[in-house]
Amino acid sequence: MTDRERPSDWQLYRRLISYVLPYWYLFALSIAGYVVYSIGNVLLADLMQFLLDSLNESDKAESGLVARAAYALLDAGDMTRLEFARIGVPIAMIVLAFTRSMGYFAGNYFMNHVARNLIHQLRIELFDKMQLAPSSYYDNNSQGVLISKITYNVEQITGAATKALKVVVGEGLTVIGLLGYLFYLNWRLSLVFMLVAPCIAVVVSVVGKHFRRYSRRIQDSMGDVTQVSNESIGGYREVRLFGGQAQQSARFAAASEYNRNQSLKLAFVDAFSTPVIQTMLSIALGALVWFALNPEILSGFSAGSLVAFLTAAGLLGKPIRQVSSIQSIIQRGLAAAEDIFAQLDLDDEQDTGIYRVERARGDIVLRDVSFTYPGTTQEVLSGLNLSIRAGEAVALVGRSGSGKSTLIQLLARFYPLQNGDITLDGVSIADYELANLRRQLAMVSQDVTLFQDSVINNVAYGDLSGASREDVIAACQSAHALEFIERLPDGLDTELGDDGGGLSGGQRQRLAIARAILKDAPVLILDEATSALDNESEHRIQRALDTIMRNRTSIVIAHRLSTVERADRIVVMDAGRIVAAGSHEELLAEGGLYAQLYHQEFSD
Known part of the structure; x- marks a missing residue:
């Protein structure tokens, strides 16, 4: 100024x-x-x-x-x-x-x-x-x-x-x-x-x-x-x-x-x-x-x-x-x-949409989506086209910086679209009321955010605060979190430290998964959701994820084979573009980037 x-x-x-x-x-x-x-x-x-x-x-x-x-x-x-x-x-x-x-x-x-x-x-x-x-x-x-x-x-x-x-x-x-x-x-x-x-x-x-x-x-x-x-x-x-x-x-x-x-x-x-x-x-x-x-x-x-x-x-x-x-x-x-x-005096997050829906089906389509982060000149996504059917589980794989997480941020409208369009059930996400659009999405990310509050308030957070105690317990049980919660001094009412201080990475991530289960949104986003879990915990959580992924659209970003190979379709991204798509077996048989990443990073 x-x-x-x-x-x-x-x-x-x-x-x-x-x-x-x-x-x-x-x-x-x-x-x-x-x-x-x-x-x-x-x-x-x-x-x-x-x-x-x-x-x-x-x-x-x-x-x-x-x-x-x-x-x-x-x-x-x-x-x-x-x-x-x-x-x-x-x-x-x-x-x-x-x-x-x-x-x-x-x-x-x-x-x-x-x-x-x-x-x-x-x-x-x-x-x-x-x-x-x-x-x-x-x-x-x-x-x-x-x-x-x-x-x-x-x-x-x-x-x-x-x-x-x-x-x-x-x-x-x-x-x-x-x-x-x-x-x-x-x-x-x-x-x-x-x-x-x-x-x-x-x-x-x-x-x-x-x-x-x-x-x-x-x-x-x-x-x-x-x-x-x-x-x-x-x-x-x-x-x-x-x-x-x-x-x-x-x-x-x-x-x-x-x-x-x-x-x-x-x-x-x-x-x-x-x-x-x-x-x-x-x-x-x-x-x-x-x-x-x-x-x-x-x-x-x-x-x-x-x-x-x-x-x-x-x-x-x-x-x-x-x-x-x-x-x-x-x-x-x-x-x-x-x-x-x-x-x-700064402008608020753009929210010009007025379309509302009680519960979306989960059909997602990306048409010629290109994106560059504000203040930079390098294009992160370039002419991206992708269709995800309602109820389908799609895994996004690719090298770091290929644009996987950026795609998720655009879907949640953390950034406005610059070129192209993304639709949910045939309606542009820009036309949705922002809060209503985000109610259709549940996310579990690698960087779990917990608040200095009780366990129950961390699971039943925000719009979920009206959930009954029984529903919270059921969500924690599905996320295999109840077993460690019951060992805490006050159970569900235990006050957590700053950002979940006192819990292990796996415990923190299981609480985030319980939060997503409780939300029961039609679109589920898993961004390295099992990265902080050991093999035994991952196996148990994966069964819970298989349950909540059923009958809902799921977008999975992961480096672990156990998460990716269960997807209905795997989409391979590189430098902001989709370079291949198919099943685990099909992509391995092609011998392209996916096979290379598999041998380098996906082997157990």
């Missing part, structure tokens, strides 16, 4: 505000709390006028805001101004302190409420978007980067939406209140202090551009850190077996070092901007005191009002400094919001 295409700060703020609108009442309560807090800050300065002018028995002792309220609410009787101040000032101090604290509490709590709701909604939308994203989205983004977007990037918005928003609103209202009080006391003198405002705005603007640039780099580097961490932790066996600890450590150190450098650059700009702004404020305050002590101007002030004016001017330093220093957090949040909104 070029700088010209990047949204402006205001566009990002406006979009973030749209997430706040449903909670406008909480936001209004927060603003009300901060208004009370800022008014309390102003009245603390005004309290000084009440105190000092009462000490001097000045005629202006009753002219201040706090003084007027005190004289209106309390009966002064025949007390002197000092005697009345002895009662009124302590009471005013207690009331102001309590009121300010309650305003601060309300502002903070309700603003946090709004911010956490905003973050929660953004996180859910981003996660749901990833669930609907096309396969090419996952091809272009590593797992670590995607996880970093949900965790780190969203948390950066938390800083902008919580801490930054509290400071901007709370301290910003305090600045407005104090400036208003200064103008109330002496508007000409207050203009001196306003001269520094454009200079501060220029510093904040220049520094903000650096903050945004470094924030983007930090986000990208956090994705790299997460990716290396996921790879190293998830593949710890391979790392140790092949002695890759030093290599992974070097990769992680490089990613972390880049993140550290960018964070230090951001910290430098942040730290440098604060003393610059403080110096500007000190100059303005010094000029203000110089003008205020001019005899002509002093004549318009009582001692109390002069001290109140200077106190209010001095109190401006802290909130202005805090508002300006929060720029780094705001820019980190905006950089994160920019990335998250870019993800949310």
